[in-house]
Amino acid sequence: MPQYQAVKGTRDIFPEEVARWKYVEGVVDAQASLYGFSEIRIPVFEYTELFQRGIGSTTDIVGKEMFTFQPDPKGRSLTLRPEMTAGVMRAAIQNNLLASAPVHKLYYMGELFRKERPQAGRQRQFSQFGAELLGVSSPAAVAEVITLMMEVFRSLGLQRLKLRINSLGDADDRLRYRVALQNYFSPFADILDDASKERLEKNPLRILDSKNPALQELIAGAPKLYEYLSEASVQDFEKVLFYLKERTIAFDIDHRLVRGLDYYCNTAFEVTSSELGAQDAIGGGGRYDGLARELGSSTDVPAVGFAVGMERLLMTMEKQALFDVVAPQAPLVYVVVQQQELADHALQMVCRLRNASIKTEIDLAARSMKAQMREANRIKASYALFVGATELTTGLYSLKNLATSEQTMLTLEALLELLGESAAGMQLQP
Ligand code: HAM
Numbered sequence: 001m002p003q004y005q006a007v008k009g010t011r012d013i014f015p016e017e018v019a020r021w022k023y024v025e026g027v028v029d030a031q032a033s034l035y036g037f038s039e040i041r042i043p044v045f046e047y048t049e050l051f052q053r054g055i056g057s058t059t060d061i062v063g064k065e066m067f068t069f070q071p072d073p074k075g076r077s078l079t080l081r082p083e084m085t086a087g088v089m090r091a092a093i094q095n096n097l098l099a100s101a102p103v104h105k106l107y108y109m110g111e112l113f114r115k116e117r118p119q120a121g122r123q124r125q126f127s128q129f130g131a132e133l134l135g136v137s138s139p140a141a142v143a144e145v146i147t148l149m150m151e152v153f154r155s156l157g158l159q160r161l162k163l164r165i166n167s168l169g170d171a172d173d174r175l176r177y178r179v180a181l182q183n184y185f186s187p188f189a190d191i192l193d194d195a196s197k198e199r200l201e202k203n204p205l206r207i208l209d210s211k212n213p214a215l216q217e218l219i220a221g222a223p224k225l226y227e228y229l230s231e232a233s234v235q236d237f238e239k240v241l242f243y244l245k246e247r248t249i250a251f252d253i254d255h256r257l258v259r260g261l262d263y264y265c266n267t268a269f270e271v272t273s274s275e276l277g278a279q280d281a282i283g284g285g286g287r288y289d290g291l292a293r294e295l296g297s298s299t300d301v302p303a304v305g306f307a308v309g310m311e312r313l314l315m316t317m318e319k320q321a322l323f324d325v326v327a328p329q330a331p332l333v334y335v336v337v338q339q340q341e342l343a344d345h346a347l348q349m350v351c352r353l354r355n356a357s358i359k360t361e362i363d364l365a366a367r368s369m370k371a372q373m374r375e376a377n378r379i380k381a382s383y384a385l386f387v388g389a390t391e392l393t394t395g396l397y398s399l400k401n402l403a404t405s406e407q408t409m410l411t412l413e414a415l416l417e418l419l420g421e422s423a424a425g426m427q428l429q430p
Pocket of ligand 1: 083114116121122123124127132260281283286288304307309310311
């Protein structure tokens with residue numbers, strides 16, 4: 001076994017797969033731009049407090065999953081970003097973005113880090129693309145964000161995805177619900193496990209997430225959040241659903257959907273893929289009107305956004321055979337040197353072809369002609385172009401079509417014209 005292995009929960013992405021990533025990223029760029037979102041790039045690490053305040057100190061992400069480090073004994077604690085929303089909001093507040101325009105529509109792609117137990121679809125370094133709409137969180141804004149996410153999926157040809165949606169109520173609804181949960185669970189404090197006891201005080205909503213089998217019956221009987229929604233919250237939610245129906249976006253209302261981050265209010269949603277097994281959430285998001293204040297903003301910044309896991313998205317696309325379309329490759333010319341004294345001349349030829357945007361390869365190791373031809377076939381070159389003494393004296397180059405074995409003699413001008421035309425007609429696809 002080699003001495004150095006990639007860290008568990010991280011992986012290498014080799015060129016063939018990178019082409020798939022780029023294809024997906026291209027679709028994200030195009031859709032985001034269609035919806036008026038511009039790309040933002042934020043740092044990979046931030047002060048730890050940002051995530052503690054933003055995501056919530058009782059969440060699993062902050063409690064157990066952050067990669068936190070201290071740059072020096074006196075330095076402030078830093079954390080590799082486990083998600084993007086808090087960082088994007090920090091950037092907006094710090095740079096006073098909302099002063100220049102009341103609404104900002106930002107999207108991003110990048111790596112995230114969570115110290116979770118690695119398994120299929122769950123990594124310690126993973127990637128997301130996502131979008132955040134800052135400055136307004138009206139039902140139309142929420143529907144816009146969900147529509148963008150679903151349109152990316154549709155453009156990629158994904159099928160059998162399930163969108164689940166819920167209303168978590170506004171801050172007041174949540175406060176009333178919190179008290180109701182505390183009143184409900186308090187008499188059972190003796191049978192609660194230690195984690196749930198702690199949550200009873202700090203964040204009773206999290207008790208509902210407990211996987212402890214001994215508590216499931218008690219949890220099933222707990223008051224339901226939707227019973228505590230105000231009339232305004234219900235109407236807001238219904239309006240979001242109305243927009244989704246109007247756009248024929250299918251959804252299931254799931255009153256048990258609570259997301260693993262504390263900043264959400266009102267509409268929250270998640271998309272799952274039946275192709276994925278245990279880690280089936282491909283993306284999720286919601287409204288987070290309280291985050292800006294939590295992070296020290298002097299004004300309210302209503303906001304809504306989503307993020308999609310790239311690895312899980314690509315896994316689903318693979319399972320649904322969406323990459324099976326054979327990519328038409330730009331034709332590739334392999335310049336074959338017949339006598340090594342002519343190698344420098346052949347290299348000049350390569351430069352000329354590449355300057356004309358023709359994909360060109362050449363052997364850089366002065367190997368035999370037989371080896372060069374073997375390599376040309378291995379890399380699936382479309383043509384072999386021979387450079388030998390005859391070519392030099394006559395100015396006519398012999399070009400062999402490697403698929404048909406047809407061979408033609410061409411002047412350099414004719415060659416550039418022929419290859420340039422076929423190169424221009426090709427586009428890279430998945
Ligand atoms: P999240 O649900 O924590 O939301 O993550 C979004 C997606 O990232 C998940 O649905 C999943 O596909 C992917 N993901 C999460 N953890 C892992 C992992 N360990 N390995 C592989 N993929 C993973 C957020 O991050 C919010 N910031 C979304 C949001 C944006 N809400 C509002 N705006």
